[in-house]
Amino acid sequence: MKCKRCAEKAIVQLRSHNTAFCKPCFVFFFQRGIERAITRETMFTHEERVLVAVSGGKDSLALWDALADLGYDTEGLYLGLGIGGYSHASERKARAFAERRGLRLRIVALDEAEDGLAIPSVAAATRRPPCSACGTFKRHHFDRAALAGGFPVLATGHNLDDEAARLLGNVMHWQLPYLAKQRPVLAPTHPRFVRKVRPLYRTSEFESATYAFLRGIDYVVEECPNSHGATQLVYKDLLNRLEHTMPGSKLAFVGDFLSRGLPLFAAAPEVADLGECERCGMPSAGAICGYCRLVAEVGRRRAQAVAHS
Ligand code: Q46
Ligand code: ZN
Numbered sequence: 001m002k003c004k005r006c007a008e009k010a011i012v013q014l015r016s017h018n019t020a021f022c023k024p025c026f027v028f029f030f031q032r033g034i035e036r037a038i039t040r041e042t043m044f045t046h047e048e049r050v051l052v053a054v055s056g057g058k059d060s061l062a063l064w065d066a067l068a069d070l071g072y073d074t075e076g077l078y079l080g081l082g083i084g085g086y087s088h089a090s091e092r093k094a095r096a097f098a099e100r101r102g103l104r105l106r107i108v109a110l111d112e113a114e115d116g117l118a119i120p121s122v123a124a125a126t127r128r129p130p131c132s133a134c135g136t137f138k139r140h141h142f143d144r145a146a147l148a149g150g151f152p153v154l155a156t157g158h159n160l161d162d163e164a165a166r167l168l169g170n171v172m173h174w175q176l177p178y179l180a181k182q183r184p185v186l187a188p189t190h191p192r193f194v195r196k197v198r199p200l201y202r203t204s205e206f207e208s209a210t211y212a213f214l215r216g217i218d219y220v221v222e223e224c225p226n227s228h229g230a231t232q233l234v235y236k237d238l239l240n241r242l243e244h245t246m247p248g249s250k251l252a253f254v255g256d257f258l259s260r261g262l263p264l265f266a267a268a269p270e271v272a273d274l275g276e277c278e279r280c281g282m283p284s285a286g287a288i289c290g291y292c293r294l295v296a297e298v299g300r301r302r303a304q305a306v307a308h309s
Helices: 022-039 057-071 084-101 119-126 130-148 160-172 176-181 205-214 231-245 251-264 290-307
Strands: 012-014 019-021 051-053 075-078 105-109 154-155 195-197
Touching: 012 075, 012 205, 019 022, 022 057, 022 205, 051 057, 051 130, 051 205, 057 075, 057 084, 057 205, 075 084, 075 130, 084 105, 105 130, 119 130, 119 290, 130 290, 160 176, 160 205, 160 251, 176 251, 231 251
Parallel strands: 051 075, 051 154, 075 105, 154 195
Antiparallel strands: 012 019
């Protein structure tokens, strides 16, 4: 098998693109794909500072590596969720990557932040699934960090597999407001929010894993222990089977949705106008934002537990 770009011996075959590449040409292909996604969707420019949310996993580190190589002005943001050994390992990988590449990394540890609440304690106190608490906390702290650092844009490592699984989930349940918002660039809906972008939305998990491997990026391989049994994984498995039989299915599903489906859903009812949370000052549809409600619930539940002990 020969590289489709330079005719050297290929080491990566991409059935979804009906192509194959040698190492340098794959790296070029990967980075060019990101550059094209950024330009096509007007995500950000070389003049804007980009905050890249990194988890220590392959996607976010591959994204950060590519953006830095492409000459974008980036800083990393690592959120310490306090999920035992997984969080320790992922923080080590994120720190080591930033150091090796000479890039600036901001670290926010939830248990040291002002509310002092890590994900396992929120989940335990409120008896909620950890991922539901985690989603609320991540959104809040990403938004805050971007605002505090004066970044106009926050980039995350969501890849094509994530986008396809999310789309399938939204279609399965006909989540019209979510379908209307499923796009790789979300414009801020409040002056205290920043633009949120997903430059890997056309890049598969296989491609980012291959890129990370070929670039010698040391990433955390273990998954978060709370991810087991997540519905998203069921959708991903289904989509992988489809992709295996019909290469290119995921890209067509997401790409065609964006070009032909999204305009139909964009008219779905919008969420209410946002004001500002009375407690933390971040945008909120009600007097108190979802994050602060969750923090208050933890306090209430803990007080009840003390009262009953
Ligand atoms: S980190 Fe958080 Fe994920 Fe772990 S607790 Fe769930 S949402 S699975 S991407
Ligand atoms: Zn709040």
